[in-house]
Amino acid sequence: MIARLRDQGIQDEAVLAAMYEVPRHLFVDEALSSRAYDDVSLPINYDQTISRPYIVARMIEVLRGFSGSPINRVLEVGTGCGYQAAVLAHVFPEVYTVERIAPLYERAKKLLSDLNIDNVEVRYADGNAGLPDAAPFDGIILAAAAPVMSQTLGRQLSIGGRMVLPMGRQEQWLYLVERDQSGFSESKLEQVKFVPMLMGKA
Ligand code: SAH
Numbered sequence: 678m679i680a681r682l683r684d685q686g687i688q689d690e691a692v693l694a695a696m697y698e699v700p701r702h703l704f705v706d707e708a709l710s711s712r713a714y715d716d717v718s719l720p721i722n723y724d725q726t727i728s729r730p731y732i733v734a735r736m737i738e739v740l741r742g743f744s745g746s747p748i749n750r751v752l753e754v755g756t757g758c759g760y761q762a763a764v765l766a767h768v769f770p771e772v773y774t775v776e777r778i779a780p781l782y783e784r785a786k787k788l789l790s791d792l793n794i795d796n797v798e799v800r801y802a803d804g805n806a807g808l809p810d811a812a813p814f815d816g817i818i819l820a821a822a823a824p825v826m827s828q829t830l831g832r833q834l835s836i837g838g839r840m841v842l843p844m845g846r847q848e849q850w851l852y853l854v855e856r857d858q859s860g861f862s863e864s865k866l867e868q869v870k871f872v873p874m875l876m877g878k879a
Contacts, residue, residue: 698767699767728820751814758784758785822845851865
């Protein structure tokens with residue numbers, strides 16, 4: 678998987694090391710574990726999917742940037758099975774992740790704890806509101822697509838902070854949003870396919 682990620686253009690050694698460390702097969706159903714390291718998204722029940730390895734690596738690489746200010750505290754919206762949160766935990770000191778589907782939240786929380794990953798806080802909440810009590814974040818990463826960038830989440834970014842998110846209706850694109858003193862700037866990166874960001878808890 679790591680050699681393939683390099684071939685696909687992932688260059689950040691910290692991200693590659695984290696992807697090497699996290700046992701991806703533990704995050705999918707046993708029946709699918711033989712495909713866990715293929716470059717495909719896989720079902721994790723409740724109509725949700727675990728993103729393919731390339732997109733997890735790419736989003737975290739973009740979030741880190743290659744220079745820029747250090748990122749300490751990160752928020753992930755859309756815990757799903759917890760895989761991306763586990764990778765984030767290997768790269769950043771402090772990770773918060775929120776999930777709106779109760780059984781996914783429960784399962785991810787248990788798995789991360791079983792793996793002794795203790796720098797991730799998993800919350801059961803509607804990620805549209807972000808996490809006001811833990812904000813500001815140096816980085817925010819969205820695992821579900823919204824039609825437009827949420828102002829609420831934008832306000833929870835620190836100055837110098839970065840947000841990586843899929844955005845769009847019919848066609849989705851990956852965006853990097855950077856916040857500085859004067860506001861937000863957007864870069865459009867590549868076409869992607871994510872599940873939609875939904876409202877409320879389930
Ligand atoms: N990062 C995940 C990918 C999960 S798929 C992984 O590694 O497996 C996207 C997830 O976003 C789904 O679990 C979905 O339930 C969740 N989601 C969608 N809208 C949400 C919202 N408003 N708040 C929190 N989670 C949300």
